[in-house]
Amino acid sequence: MTKELEDVLGSFEQNRDSLIPVLQAVQGKFGYVSPEAVEGIADYLSVSESSIYGVATFYTQFKFARSGDHMVKVCLGTACHVRGGSQIMDEVSRHLRIQAGETTPDYKFSLERVACFGSCALSPVVVVDDKVYGRMTPKKVKTIVKEY
Amino acid sequence: MKFEAIKKKAQQEWEAFNLFEKPRILVGAATCGRAAGALEVWEKFKQELAGRSLEANIVEVGDLGLCYAEPCIEIALPDGRRVLYGQVTEKTVPELVEDFILKGNPRPDLALCTFGQKTVEGIPAFEELPMVRKQVRVVLRNSGIIDPSNLYHYIARGGYSGLAKAVQMDPEKVIEEIKSSGLRGRGGAGFSAGVKWGLARGNKSDVKYIICNADEGDPGAFMDRAALESDPHAVLEGLAIGAYAIGANYAYVYARAEYPLAIRRLEGAIRQMEEHGFLGKNILGSGFNLTIKVKQGAGAFVCGEETALMASIEGRRGMPRPRPPFPAQAGLHGKPTNINNVETLANVSEIMNRGAAWFASYGTAKSKGTKTFALAGKINRTGLIEVPMGITLRDVIFDVGGGILDDKQFKAVQTGGPSGGCIPAQFLDMPVDYDELAKVGSIMGSGGMIVMDEDSCMVDIARYFLSFTENESCGKCTPCRMGTQHLLHLLTEITEGRGKPEYLTLLEKMGRTVQATSLCGLGQTAPNPILTTLKYFRGEYEAHIFEKRCPARVCKSMIQYSVDAEPCKLCGLCKKDCPVEAITGSKKPPEPFVVHQEKCIRCGMCFSVCPFDAILKTSGDKVAMAA
Numbered sequence: 001m002t003k004e005l006e007d008v009l010g011s012f013e014q015n016r017d018s019l020i021p022v023l024q025a026v027q028g029k030f031g032y033v034s035p036e037a038v039e040g041i042a043d044y045l046s047v048s049e050s051s052i053y054g055v056a057t058f059y060t061q062f063k064f065a066r067s068g069d070h071m072v073k074v075c076l077g078t079a080c081h082v083r084g085g086s087q088i089m090d091e092v093s094r095h096l097r098i099q100a101g102e103t104t105p106d107y108k109f110s111l112e113r114v115a116c117f118g119s120c121a122l123s124p125v126v127v128v129d130d131k132v133y134g135r136m137t138p139k140k141v142k143t144i145v146k147e148y
Numbered sequence: 149m150k151f152e153a154i155k156k157k158a159q160q161e162w163e164a165f166n167l168f169e170k171p172r173i174l175v176g177a178a179t180c181g182r183a184a185g186a187l188e189v190w191e192k193f194k195q196e197l198a199g200r201s202l203e204a205n206i207v208e209v210g211d212l213g214l215c216y217a218e219p220c221i222e223i224a225l226p227d228g229r230r231v232l233y234g235q236v237t238e239k240t241v242p243e244l245v246e247d248f249i250l251k252g253n254p255r256p257d258l259a260l261c262t263f264g265q266k267t268v269e270g271i272p273a274f275e276e277l278p279m280v281r282k283q284v285r286v287v288l289r290n291s292g293i294i295d296p297s298n299l300y301h302y303i304a305r306g307g308y309s310g311l312a313k314a315v316q317m318d319p320e321k322v323i324e325e326i327k328s329s330g331l332r333g334r335g336g337a338g339f340s341a342g343v344k345w346g347l348a349r350g351n352k353s354d355v356k357y358i359i360c361n362a363d364e365g366d367p368g369a370f371m372d373r374a375a376l377e378s379d380p381h382a383v384l385e386g387l388a389i390g391a392y393a394i395g396a397n398y399a400y401v402y403a404r405a406e407y408p409l410a411i412r413r414l415e416g417a418i419r420q421m422e423e424h425g426f427l428g429k430n431i432l433g434s435g436f437n438l439t440i441k442v443k444q445g446a447g448a449f450v451c452g453e454e455t456a457l458m459a460s461i462e463g464r465r466g467m468p469r470p471r472p473p474f475p476a477q478a479g480l481h482g483k484p485t486n487i488n489n490v491e492t493l494a495n496v497s498e499i500m501n502r503g504a505a506w507f508a509s510y511g512t513a514k515s516k517g518t519k520t521f522a523l524a525g526k527i528n529r530t531g532l533i534e535v536p537m538g539i540t541l542r543d544v545i546f547d548v549g550g551g552i553l554d555d556k557q558f559k560a561v562q563t564g565g566p567s568g569g570c571i572p573a574q575f576l577d578m579p580v581d582y583d584e585l586a587k588v589g590s591i592m593g594s595g596g597m598i599v600m601d602e603d604s605c606m607v608d609i610a611r612y613f614l615s616f617t618e619n620e621s622c623g624k625c626t627p628c629r630m631g632t633q634h635l636l637h638l639l640t641e642i643t644e645g646r647g648k649p650e651y652l653t654l655l656e657k658m659g660r661t662v663q664a665t666s667l668c669g670l671g672q673t674a675p676n677p678i679l680t681t682l683k684y685f686r687g688e689y690e691a692h693i694f695e696k697r698c699p700a701r702v703c704k705s706m707i708q709y710s711v712d713a714e715p716c717k718l719c720g721l722c723k724k725d726c727p728v729e730a731i732t733g734s735k736k737p738p739e740p741f742v743v744h745q746e747k748c749i750r751c752g753m754c755f756s757v758c759p760f761d762a763i764l765k766t767s768g769d770k771v772a773m774a775a
Contacts, residue, residue: 016462019463020443020444021444024405054465058467059445060447078613081609081612094727094751118369118373119179119183121215121218121523122183122218123524
């Protein structure tokens, strides 16, 4: 186990209840959950690796491969859908030349669809990293992508 | 410190906050405000004030609910005038500083409303706003008014008086109070909160848990987020009262990871509670002990279901299990557990403060109090509202919400998210409460209310919800796992122009089966969007199937874009913005613009950029069948 991983794990209680918070912390630190990290977590919590994969793959939050430097999330919640969210998704996808769930070959962008940010009043919404862009139009997509 | 002493200190701090020795600027910076640019506007205010060597007290507050007008900024001057400005941009900030703060001109042209005693000519008071007039704000009592990170503001407005009262009462009496208030669970199902507490209290155990369900997963719902961001103590106080009533010493708040600001607010508020003796050992001298922990969800809609939520806290896959045993008997770690929704708990704290009779004076015979709704979709005034139960849909949509966007025709309103249904115009005068909504095939749900107009395709909406539930189905029980998949397949076939007549009866039959046989609420309610649209908008399904036509012109495989030569000014914007070079034409020499159907991907870009409405969107004339 690397020193970095040990540091992340050290602050958690060694029981099953900690599993999801631990996975969140590991992903927060390394960007994704690597096989080595799963091995380390299994040791630390005394939970089998297969159980950890079982849990981690159940939740959409966890990633198992490196993602891009910038995470582009297009909201396809109900309000965004009604106000044209899927058009925004198509446009972003066309610009970045990747589909939802993929990462550009240069690891600059990853694209994700999200079910709702709770900013429905400003729909349609796109979030890049932590910045929220409300009242989106297909045309705005180009300018926003250029910001990064 | 004794509660009375804390209260006194809170009063003083609140009075000082409302004295305005120097101008006070309140920035509405909940997620909605931030998305609209509140933080940039805040920065701009700082610059403009510094540039003029002015001093002001800038404070971040939560959400007033006027989301359509975000970012909202309130400016208060030493003379007592308090004016709220909407849709403030970096451009208007210098004007507000110069005109109002420096010269005292309130700029009614930019203002939304005033607050407090002092009236300002030409600007209505907050309470008189059409969006606010019919509202009764219990859950949102402090939203956008107090600094959510300031415990004293909350206490000065009656906060923690309910908890102080409760811990001096017999827990049974607390449960009685909640029962007689008529409060029903605001998470959607509408079970009596008092009865639920009574069941959890009745089960003897050394350890009991209480959980606040803040896993607001319905797409199109943001009431809980706004409440947690704008007034976290209101929810936490309710949670503490619930814990006392059922005899639990451990509490959790299970919140969506997608709500980072709400989680930060909760964690800050919990620390303040500990510092002031509202948590920990011997709370307010009563001998009652309680700890509260925040647990973050990890992105699974099904975790809003009680048994799945508990599995997730235990570090397992969030899958529901059959009941009984009910959580009140054997819940988290096998111990008696009670789970309440955010809004329910925010009501509890105010009910304990102001009494059951006060709460029960609002609402209908069987649904007491108020309900928050997230108004969104094709409506003029989107936002977060709170209205008394029993108000009609028409009042909500046309008075509070200001009617349909661009004066279009109202088609339906969707309540209850993926578990709810679409309600057509014929029920607009129906009173909104748990039982009436159920009668027309929808549910109250947690409070998302999405308005659809003539441009919304109801088959597409049903398909949208099914794609959501199919994706979020945990896969444990067959009816939900396979049923949602098949239902989605049928709807996709219909929207892509491959629908067959027998699909109509098949959808209905399969929908009923999934409803009747699924393990948990997710599957049991997943067919609701289909069944209600089939019932009220059957004609749209038939147009898709028999005429291969989408009446609302939404379904891509059935629409076409073309150029209407008459209004076309040959400006060439459509050609310039077309991502696939499907449009030809030129201004010089004049050559008419044409959309080449074989290249067109129907992205709608030309339609949205044309300044002259010269792009036509049609369905049914010449239909491009999907491959």
